Amino acid sequence: MKACSKLLFVVTEDWYFVSHRLPLAVAAQTAGFEVSVATREGRQAGVIRSAGIQLIPFALSRRGGNPLREVTALWRLYRREQPDLVHHVALKPVMFGALAAWLAHVPAQVNAVAGLGWLFTSSSGFARLIRPVFRWTLARLLNMPHSLTIVQNPEDRSLLERSGLSATRLRLIRGAGVDVRIYYPVAPPSEPVCIVLVSRMLWDKGVGEFIEAARRLTEAGVNARFVLVGDPDPANPASVPESTLRSWHGHHGVEWWGRREDMPIVLQAAHIACLPSTYGEGLPKSLLEAAACGLPIVTTDAPGCREVVRDGVNGLLVPVRDVTALAAALGKLIGDPVLRRRMGEQSRLRAESEFAQEAIIAQTLAVYREVCA
Secondary structure, three states: OOOOOEEEEEEEEHHHHHHHOHHHHHHHHHOOOEEEEEEEOOOOHHHHHHOOOEEEEOOOOOOOOOHHHHHHHHHHHHHHHOOOEEEEEOHHHHHHHHHHHHHOOOOEEEEEEOOOHHHHHOOOHHHHHHHHHHHHHHHHHHOOOOEEEEEOOHHHHHHHHHHOOOHHHEEEOOOOOEOOOOOOOOOOOOOOEEEEEEOOEEHHHOHHHHHHHHHHHHHOOOOEEEEEEOOEOOOOOOEOOHHHHHHHOOOOOEEEEEOOOOHHHHHHOOOEEEEOOOOOOOOOHHHHHHHHOOOOEEEEOOOOHHHHOOEOOOEEEEOOOOHHHHHHHHHHHHOOHHHHHHHHHHHHHHHHHHOEHHHHHHHHHHHHHHHHO
16 A cells, blocks of 8 residues: 555544644644545634645534435545545544545545444433444444554443454544643632533533532532533534523522633633533543643543543542532532642643643554554
């Protein structure tokens, strides 16, 4: 196979590409690749183009859609652009893109599974019914020649192996990394203690449990701020309605700040980071950024989340959907500034030693070289 020179990313949303993959794309360009991204053209399109990355407007729905039509559209994209290597990001682009890349005879592909999500973790009857077929199909698509799959946590790697994906085609790279030069600790802000939950406003992210924990704590006399940072995601069936977010604001210490572009400043204004996610994360970037800013973290003992937090060392792990445990963990940290400082220092050390962006990018470029070899 000829050496790879033309790299194409396939990502559903331009904002996700900017937040999670743009530094990798720039590094690939520096390494000699001609880089482009096929994604929905939205508010971050200018950021992508200003980085010297070609943006190819391409709409791949995240909810519903016609599978045959979308696979065909991807096949046409690959036939037109003739990439040497295509990098699919997230489950739907991975599944549809792997099939389209095989049909279009793309020489090499990397499939980044950023969490296996609702279909693999839901207990609903529909999910249980189709899960075996989905797992079998996904494993066969990812077992194709000249293909490697990146997972972000050991649970996802094990699940894909049990589904039939060869271990020789799996590579574990823990998240998208964090720029520890931009995200760094500062002196703790003045109290009351501020707890931030940074994510898309989805029920699956544990937003409802966070609000209930805030209610219980404030009604018990705890003086703290419980800040939600992020927008709803109407394309996701688990999106929290904007009207609900507005109704919470101003009650029981809850504040909804909406989407913010200045995340280092947001995190440096907080004392604690929280993400009580209820589903299969890959490795949440918001927790990596919080760790780099030296925050203690309260999160669920769930795939992806537990990769960032060592319970009792740099944060506290609580069972999924356990509001009582969540409120207790937050209350413990709210009332103990010495514990917050000690755990925050450990968070920063973990960010520097295990999740620094440069190391994650180097590992991903090594996967590109391997699959193209």
